[in-house]
Amino acid sequence: MTEQTKQILSRRSFIQGAAAAGGGLMIGFHMPLANAATIGPNPQSLTTAVGTEINAWLVIDRDNTVTIRIPHTEMGQGGITSVALLIAEELNVEWSKIKTEFADANRHLRNNKEYKVMSTHGSQLVRLQHPHLMQAGASARERLKQAAATAWGVDRSKVEAKLGVLTSGSHTGTYGEFVDAAATVKLDKEPAINTDPTKWWLLGKGTMRLDIPNKVNGSAKYAMDTKVPGMVYAAVKASPVPWGTLKSFDDSAIKKRPGYVGTVQLKAVPGKRGQPDMQDAIAVVFDSWYRAKTALDLVKVEWDFGESGKTSSAQYYVEGRKLLDQTGQLTGKGDPRAAEIIAAASKVVTAQYERPFETHARMEPINATVHVQADRVDVWSPTQDQSAAITIVAEQLGRDAKDIYAHTMFLGGGFGGNGGGGTGVTKQAAEISKQLGKPVKVIWSREEDLAQDKQRPLALAKLTASLGEDGLPTALFTRGAWFTQDGINNFGSATADYGISNMSYNFPVRHHERHNAKTHIPGSTHRAPGANQMGFMAESFIDEIAIAGGWNPLDWRLKMTEGQDDYQLVLQTLKDKAGFRTDLPKGQGMGIGVVESHGTIAAACATVNVSRRGRLTIEKLLVVLDAGHVINPHAAAEQCEGSVCWELSHAWMGGLEMENGRFINTNFDSYNLLRIDQMPEVETIFASSGGTKWGGLGEPAGPPAPPAVANAIWYATGKRIRSTPFRQHDLSWT
Template sequence: MTNVNLSRRAFIQTSVAAGGGLLLGFHMPSASAAKIEPTPWNTPTSGVEVNAWLTVDPNGGFTIRIPHTEMGQGGITSVAMMIAEELDVPWNKIQTVFADPNRHLRNNKEYKVMSTHGSQLVRLQHPHLMQAGASARERLKEAAAQAWGVPRDQVVAKQGVLTSGAKSAPYAEFATAAAKIKLDKEPEIKKDGEWWLLGTPTQRLDIPHKVNGSAEYAIDTRVPGMVYAAVKACPVPWGAVKSFNFEAIKGRPGVIAAIELKAVPGKEDQPDMQNAVAVVADSWYRAKTALDLLPIEWDFGPNANVSSADMLAIGRKVVEEKGIVSKDSPQAIELVANGKKVVSAQYERPFETHARMEPINATVHVQDDRVDVWSPTQDQSSAVLLVADQLKRDPKDVYAHTMFLGGGFGGNGAGGTAVTRQAAEISRQVKRPVKVLWSREEDIAQDKQRMMSVAKLSASIGANGLPEAIVTRAMWFSKGKANQIGPATADYGITTMPYIIPNRHHERQNVETHIPSSTHRAPGANQTGFITECFIDELALAGGWNPLDWRIEMTKGLADHQLVLNMLKDKAGYRTDLRRGEGMGVAIVECHETIAAACATVSVSRRGQLTVEKIVVVADPGHVINPHAGREQMEGSVIYELGHAWMGGLDIQKGRVANTNFDSYNLMRIDQAPEIETHFALSKGKRWGGLGEPAGPPVPPAVANAIFAATGKRIRSTPFRLHDLSWS
């Protein structure tokens, strides 16, 4: 071993020179098969692998393998920051690449978790990610200690340099030795307050690729010899194909084949295929045009006449009946039944769809010795297993390539969608690589939707104007009567309301629907946050309370809620004395272990035109590692949820989704977007919450409560656009 003695200044100069040709930041995944490595876990440098997450490169750089997907939430940057924090290396020497799911599965889930969902990346994965960095650092120190003949605690590892007394060397010098060292005891990870990098607003590493068209998504995959498929599943989910007439389109330019895709009886989970027809052609536009002209006769099955109105009628009936008891309190029932002052209301929310901007797609190349998959999934390791299962192949021979995701929002979670199986099946049959792309209409019609829900709430108000008892019944429509979607049940957000109401009784019901359902950004809280926090506003006002003061009063003793609400009070300038047509509203919802509160300011014209002027959000995720990305996620969550509540709502007609494109399923646009102000109120305790979702749920109720303040009109269902907000 060469003992290198470099001053810190010399190290920086040397490494800058050596790093001249190094692509720092993020190494682009390849969307081209021509560039595929036989062993895709090889990093793009000749570095020494210290552990599965890290290689130390000879030119002074450090390559971090990111096990998670990047859908705009800043995952690449967060993972790299957590490892760099512990490793203690200069941030501008970090290079990132996606970790390989095939390696993960071969090595007994080496990265522990590759799925990216539930705002979990920092919240739940930080201990083992930081551990990977800390362990590498200690092993580098141990290697230097052994070489220098000093105890490990006399070696300092800082900013990529190991030092002990007069001896000093860059990490790279000891990387090979460190890779072989096994520590007697793994180091503990640093605590909040001991950080030099975490907590610092940091530009995301993926951004430069996202301003010049070079960021590659699964939809951009191009494989030599690739053909394209457009797919249409039975518009009424779980219906069947009676017949189709390929002869009618066979002669169209570029058309290669029509393939029937068959659902497997009894297999109706999220990634299972619907009955569908695919047209394969030499370009997607030719495939899609031919598919539109293909005569297909469907058997729509027993759900051919179901509508949103029918479902709503069922929901309204169900909340009148006894359900599954989530929290039992006979006393609450009695107090509400005999209360002097009782407030009751029913709330309703429609289905919503994920509508990620990148429509669902997958490219699969089936070959004799291997299968390659490019899919916009939130869990690449599941994509491997799905394709292996569809083709009855060994997962060891299936390689999933992680691409940027054009949005996720929970819709691409748990391995995602049937499209992966579709592409595997079509590639197997046509014996060529195939890109399956769902049209936007197919994407919305065949998405796994967020559940429609209805809730009935009653509360009895005591002498001090505060509630003494609350009784609630909530229902949702879920595929297979699913009790739980992600962390949520039909009354999640109602049962978890923080308020110290002495007597609480909660019930729920799950009603079967044929409409496929799935997790959706902020599961449960996204629907019930509105229901709970609008009803709470009704209660506060009925008891003669200022709604913000009511919430502060009713969370006394809950230090973190108090911290959030008091900061909201401090920052938002909440008032109840605005002139008619103007109003402010507040709400607070907990989701994924983050407490988030919002204050909305709205104006409503006499004719009922709504303008959401401003949203102030305060969030307590406990700790925040990249405040820059955290704020972006809070802003995005605000727009996302407000969009559903204001202009969203899926319409079910004749058993199918009727509004399947952006002319009829409306998303928020820039001219409707409010000014947004974000604040962190960090409790810095044991709780680590997520930031990808929780800022959304309090926004719709804050806006509805503001509309009430402005107009006197209480909104108990969404979307707001269906309500007459005019006043005189």
């Protein structure tokens, strides 16, 4: 552990770090931003960079302004700032000289995926994209040095590049002076990038995000804000029971209403049930969205729901519980000894956990604008992958992708849901625009958004462990089940028992099985997929077996991760900082949860208070993470706070309920989520092991929060919570 970097940063120090990076005190208007790089409020222009392009990511102007092209989506995770920091670290330019713009997705596809990856998901931007982003900066720097070396008749190794200035002996010049020559330089060999945090001059300091100024005055433009001359507005209604078929409709009541443009019947394509595919739906088009929405409510539609119309969440739980008693498919190798050891053991603990459907409910409702013209198609879609927005539209229209332009907008929340590309909305807008010959903005009402989004699957698990003389487990046997559309096996790396089968504890014998039960409800990734649902089940069960074995739950976790240095670092830091206690007076409790996802270990300690009548207050979450490296502690801590809020929203307040094949709580009155008066204090500590480890930080802090809270509730009340949302449980005590 002595060799490992340990960064402990209070929220206070982030703010001070940000101020220092901004070159001023935190007093007075604009001080922290005066020295910051800039981004414009209107990202929809495909390119605004002025100067010479040195590579696809970088344009340098003669006045030394550097434009960095951002191939990723900014959904509040700090994507713009992270890309700019990684490139600027290697290029070595003043942060204040940097401007940013979104990269052109059409160019990316035209030039054989020139930006490598445009999708923004899986907490991948820093952890997986940093090598090629840093390389773009390093390569440009070396070519600038070579251009100066050639002009000055010296060797490149004798040229220094620092803060936008090239120097060698008495020679000096700016990047701007040499950029034209540098653009023609070909290097024999690409330079190595610097991943040693002790040698970083810009990364790791705590930088204020570049998108913030445009988000305090209403100027930041989202797909929802798109306006194109001649644009009309569509409100749509798909079958309330997903994948139901449209039998007939009657729109005679709306045709004479002012502003009516048309009615378009959208049709599912048989056999196409993927993320961006359309379902049967009716679109009503008017000259304003409010007119369209109110008219849509007057259209009479007859649907055929089939067998799906008879299903419910309650029925799925019954079905799921039966599956947990049946042999499933193996996760990993399996070990037949597990069942034998458990059958012969004198002490066995078994528990069943259940979680409902949940939905993304991004604050920006699902929408898309498409303008189909003879020579080109323009797309404004709230997507986590703008290059995919192009291919989706190309497929719907049967057009060549090279004629399609995606305008990257700020995204009003991503959370793994990829609203524009993960639902049929972009194809809907393309189809309506094509049929009407006008630019069309499709907006899903909040009710349509919650009912028709791709949902986090309903899931269950049964976990059984045998305990030895020392109270530690001798074997673990688990079965998971989830309900996915057509029985889909996985969303990314998440499966029906992800978060359970990949627990890092040193169980002597373990065996994991899972079931993929079928539903008509489309599913998708959901911030920290799998880990967010099953992490709760796994880590609550760990407390059950630790306590049954007479162990302190934190000591149990330390004991069961012996030999895993990064787990030991995280858990020891938690032990040092959290003041975890199991002897608080009744009504008060502390609890632990540890879940690894996206290459990052995250441990949480919750402190809760439960009144005698059962009113829960979550006072604090202390979160300790090992992501290997942290390039922007300020944004990283925000992501951790946000992830905690996200998971507690669902575990405590959420729960999407299905009856008769459709969701019944589809707005924020009935699908109510965490509010400011429920938000606990969050303290984030980075216990970074460094080295070659690069983990993500956009998601991992969330999954350990719900089990930490449930485990704390057990200490406070003696009540073990084995399903969510917590709000449905009677927590009263005497």
